[in-house]
Amino acid sequence: MQKAYLYYAAGQAVAAVHLGLKVKQVSADPLLASTDIVLSRDDVKARVTLWLTGTAVERKLAGRASPLRRMRNRERIKVELQALMEQQTGPSAKRRREAMRIFTQAQDRANAITTYLLHAAELVAQKLEAEGTVGGDYVERVVKLEKIRQRTQNNPDAAADNPATPDA
Structure with a gap:
């Protein structure tokens, strides 16, 4: 399995947790098991954000x-x-302009998530490479710990005595 796909899947999972979506499982090989992220069919912006975050993490x-x-x-x-x-709704030009605006917002959000949670995506990708599938609870734990690490790094006075290891 190519590492690029691992990074893509990990990036999507981390973004989903960050956006408050439920991640049931992440898979390194879609032929053996599917990645399962609970997402409303109507939420195109979230779907685009997940996809763009996955591709941004993969690219980085x-x-x-x-x-x-x-x-x-x-x-x-x-x-x-x-x-x-x-x-x-409305004329075609207006709909296209609004769609481009929403797409650009999703792209900006995806880039921000990638910058903020890149280390979490790396950890999830490493576990994916080792085990093939990762549960959503692991992804949630990694994202939570990375957010704590980011906060304490930016504000040492607010440091909690939380270990920065997701397997704890």
Whole structure:
């Protein structure tokens, strides 16, 4: 299994937890087990944010994606923009403009999540590589501990005596 996919799956899971979504399981191999994130079908913005966060984490940790993957990403952008347009009302130009605005917001949010929780995504990817699947409770624990670590790093006076190991 390519490490790039591990980073993508880990990035999506970390973003889902950060957005308050329920992660049941994350899988390193979609043929053996599926990644299960509870997400409303109507919540296109959250779906786009998860996808963009996964690709951003993949890009930061694995480098450049394969040409085939980049082509598929371009196609996915078109599909997601179309889905966002369908949720809007009014003339076509107005719907397109609003869809682009929402997509840009999702992209900004995905980049912020990636910057903030990149270390958590790395930890989840390492566990995925070792075990093949990871439960949602592990992802939640890793994200929680990373947020604590970030807070204490930025404000040493607020440091809690929490160990920064997710397996604790």
